[in-house]
Amino acid sequence: MKQRECSHRIGWFTMLVILGVAALWFVPEVELFGMQLARVDIFSQLRQSVDDEVVEYEADIERLEQELASMVEVDSVIMVDTLPVLPPARYEWLVEREAGPSRRALHSSDLESVANRLSVAIEDFDTLEHSRLEALVERMALGKGLRIAFMGDSFVEGDILTSDLRAELQELFGGRGVGFVACDIPFATVRKSVKRSSSGWSAYSVMKPKSAPQDVADKFFVSGYLAKGGAGATTRWSATNAFETLDSCSRARILLYSKDTSLVRVAINDSIVNEVEIAGDERVREIYVEAPLVEAVTLTVLDGEVLCYGASMEGDCGVTVDNFSVRSNNGHAIFGTGATVNRQIDEFLGYDLVVLQYGLNIMQQGQRKYSNYRQQLCNMIAYAERCFPNAVILVLGVSDRWVKGESGGYVPIGSVDALTAHQRAAADSTNVAFWNTSLAMEALGGMPQFVSNGWAANDYTHINFAGGKRIARALTSAIVAPAYEVLKAKEAEEQRRKEAEERLRAEVQQRFELQSQRGIEITVEQEIIHTEVAEAESDVVAEEE
Numbered sequence: 001m002k003q004r005e006c007s008h009r010i011g012w013f014t015m016l017v018i019l020g021v022a023a024l025w026f027v028p029e030v031e032l033f034g035m036q037l038a039r040v041d042i043f044s045q046l047r048q049s050v051d052d053e054v055v056e057y058e059a060d061i062e063r064l065e066q067e068l069a070s071m072v073e074v075d076s077v078i079m080v081d082t083l084p085v086l087p088p089a090r091y092e093w094l095v096e097r098e099a100g101p102s103r104r105a106l107h108s109s110d111l112e113s114v115a116n117r118l119s120v121a122i123e124d125f126d127t128l129e130h131s132r133l134e135a136l137v138e139r140m141a142l143g144k145g146l147r148i149a150f151m152g153d154s155f156v157e158g159d160i161l162t163s164d165l166r167a168e169l170q171e172l173f174g175g176r177g178v179g180f181v182a183c184d185i186p187f188a189t190v191r192k193s194v195k196r197s198s199s200g201w202s203a204y205s206v207m208k209p210k211s212a213p214q215d216v217a218d219k220f221f222v223s224g225y226l227a228k229g230g231a232g233a234t235t236r237w238s239a240t241n242a243f244e245t246l247d248s249c250s251r252a253r254i255l256l257y258s259k260d261t262s263l264v265r266v267a268i269n270d271s272i273v274n275e276v277e278i279a280g281d282e283r284v285r286e287i288y289v290e291a292p293l294v295e296a297v298t299l300t301v302l303d304g305e306v307l308c309y310g311a312s313m314e315g316d317c318g319v320t321v322d323n324f325s326v327r328s329n330n331g332h333a334i335f336g337t338g339a340t341v342n343r344q345i346d347e348f349l350g351y352d353l354v355v356l357q358y359g360l361n362i363m364q365q366g367q368r369k370y371s372n373y374r375q376q377l378c379n380m381i382a383y384a385e386r387c388f389p390n391a392v393i394l395v396l397g398v399s400d401r402w403v404k405g406e407s408g409g410y411v412p413i414g415s416v417d418a419l420t421a422h423q424r425a426a427a428d429s430t431n432v433a434f435w436n437t438s439l440a441m442e443a444l445g446g447m448p449q450f451v452s453n454g455w456a457a458n459d460y461t462h463i464n465f466a467g468g469k470r471i472a473r474a475l476t477s478a479i480v481a482p483a484y485e486v487l488k489a490k491e492a493e494e495q496r497r498k499e500a501e502e503r504l505r506a507e508v509q510q511r512f513e514l515q516s517q518r519g520i521e522i523t524v525e526q527e528i529i530h531t532e533v534a535e536a537e538s539d540v541v542a543e544e545e
Contacts, residue, residue, distance in 0.1 A: 055209055057335035059379035064386055067339040087279035090348070095272060095291035103174045103317065106143055108487040111172060115484035118477040119443040122394065123434045125427055132392045133433050134482070136352055140173060141486040147320045147350055149388065151222055151334070152357035154327040154462065155399060159193045161468035161475075166193075166321035167243040168476040175318025177249035180349075183235050183299070183308035184227035186211075192242045192465075194313070200233030200301075201308070206333045207326060219257060220337045221309050221345055222387070224326035230305045237311050238296035250316050252297045254287040255309040255345060262304025269295050275302065284309075284344040290316070312349070322349075330373075331358035331380045342387035351391040354384050357437075359398035359419055360461070367415045374422040381430045393432040397423050399471075400438045400447040402460035410448070410460050440474040 124133045140146055146169070150162045159178075170176065178194045184203040204212040204227070206220040213228070220226055227233075241247045254266065260280040267273045268291050276287055289297070297311050314320045326333055358380075362373055381393055397420040405411035416438050427434035441447065450456035455467030463471065 055207065055336070057332045059332075059335050059376065059383065061379060061382060064339045064383060068343060068386060087281045087283075088285075089283055089344075090286045090288050091276050091278065093266065093274050093276070093287065093289045095268065095289070103143060106141060106173070106487060108484055108491055111480050111484040111487065114168070114172065114477055115481040117473070118481045119474055120436050120440040120478060121481065122478045123424070123427070123436075125431050125433065127431050133394075136392050137479075137482045138486050139352075140479075141483040141490070143173070145175075145317055145319070146173065146352050147322070148353045148355060149222065149322050149324060149351045149391070150355045150357065151324045151326075151331075151384075152355070152396075153325060153329050153331075153360055155325075155360050156323060156357060156468070157325040157327055158189060158191050158465075159323050159325075160463060160465055161472045162321055162323040162325075163193045163243065163465070164469040164472035165476055166319070167245060168472065169319040169321065169479070170245040170315075172480065173319050174315070175320055176245045176315035177251070177294075177313040177320065178239070178246055179314060179320045180223060180310055180312045180322035180324070181237050182223055182225040182227070182310040185225045193240060193246055195238045195240060196235065198227070198233075198235035201227035201229040201235070203227045205326070206336045207328055209336060215259075216307065218338050219307055219341055221255075221341050222334060222337050223309060223322075223324050224329065224333060224337075225310075227308050228305065229301050229308065231301055231303055233306075233308075234298065234300040235308070235311075236296060236298040237313060239294075239313065245315075248293050248295050249313050250290060250292065250294060251312075251314050252289040252291075252294050253312040253314070253348065254289075254297070254299055255284060255311070255348065256287070256299075257284050257307040257309075257341075258304065260304055262306050263302040264306065265298075265300045265302055267296075267298040267300075269293070270298065278304075278306070284341055284348075286348045309345070328361065329358065330362050330376075331356060332376060334380055334383050337387075339383075339387055343389075346388045346390075351388045353394060354388050354391045355394045355396060356380060356384065357396040359423060360401065363398065363401060363413055363415050363419055365403050365413050365415065368418040370415075370419050370422040373419070374426045377423060377426040378430055381426065381432055385432075393430075395423055395427040395432060395434045396475075397434065397436045397438055399463070400441040400450075402447045435475065435478055437471065440471060440478075443474070444470055 122133070124131050126132055126134075136146070148165075148169075150156065150165070156162055166179070181191075181194050181196055184196075184198040184201040186203040186205055186208075203225060204216055204220075206224045206226075209217050209220075212226075216226060216228060227235075239247050239249070252268070256264075256278075258278040258280060259282065262278050262280075263275060264278065264287070265273060265275050266287055266289065268289060272291065278285055287299075294313060297313065299308065299311065312320070312322070356377075358377075359373070362370075377395070381395070384391070384393055398416060400416055401413045402410040403413045420436060420438055424434050424436070441450065444450070445453075447456060447460050450463060450467050450470075451458060451460055453466070454464075455470060456463045
């Protein structure tokens, strides 16, 4: 009797626990101790349908070429009788502000400590006499702006690695803000480098296009996520103090698509508000905001329907790093993005460097043949080059990974070097740059040391923020080292020029004094000296050029 009563109590207790956990679904997302806590949904797996299955894309370079060609044709149409009146592509909102202080010129000493910790250099397979990577490095050294699209998988999800890469580059070369952040995504995630709260949107992933309406399927950007919303849909992006350069910025850019006329409201810091009517059009649009201090940006749809990609919070100069991580993506999802969408957004943002970090999910224990993936990577590079024609492409080799062995302990997966070799070969055959991630990790002790130090998860596959920081430092050094050499060479040449000028002036002065002692007319000698100095300086300038 007592046993039956005990069983009843356990049954009732179990039911109450299940009902309690299920009831948590009705609790909205909240922020606790600075962290965004997602809504609990224990039935999410049960609701997944066949349409939610992850799709594997195939390269279709011919379709890409056709899309881009048609875009050029549309842009070059000339009306004979009347000039076409197109809705604006950019809506500017310039809040009164003063120009910020100009950044001082960089010196090699500013980069020396970072460059000297180099462990693995970037390999440049460009065949041009002066490669695009070399030109990029020179622009960096001269203090020009740099925008990076860091495309990857779950290895960099949540801004792992990229947050520290961004922080170091901005400290060295200037820049502020977290860069691009999606409007909404179809699953919960935590990102300490930015806060985002959204409601009223239907969010879609490029990895699950069957879940998206037909009018959305061809509108994806390489960010991988897209949100569709009508009146009432809203998203607020706000800065954090996780890194020194993230707490505020001076520029916000909201990227969206509005086929029909819509009305949106944009708020800066929840106090400065402006309404923008967006005329219907088939192009991606940008709402561009400049203000003295941007700590938070809010977009609210007031009327109509829009597709929103996200917003970028950035400075007006220096470095911007956009994290485009898409979980379960081996890079093939780029073929599911809209070529014209990518090109149009590139025209707004202007990418200088595109990083491709993929391959972690395709490795199999002992697998040595990855020729099919190498060809896919070649196609990915070709796709990226056409979508971002002014950008340098940098392929990152796969990271170190270990798996459980027969004895229960962890052993090397045995295919890292093989896959890395195929990735390097793909970069070589397409004349782009390559960086060996696993070699950089080996210099730090490899995956076992990462796990031992608390830099990676116990699955011996995924790094955490601490591990990401170490890899970011190695990658930063690889980017900075050639810029350091450029500055050092430039300073050495400048020093040689100054020394040559000083020698010349000393020789002329000596001759002038000698001629004066001999009683030669000063005015005549001055003219001779002036001519010789001018000719010598001209020779120095010509030699320098």
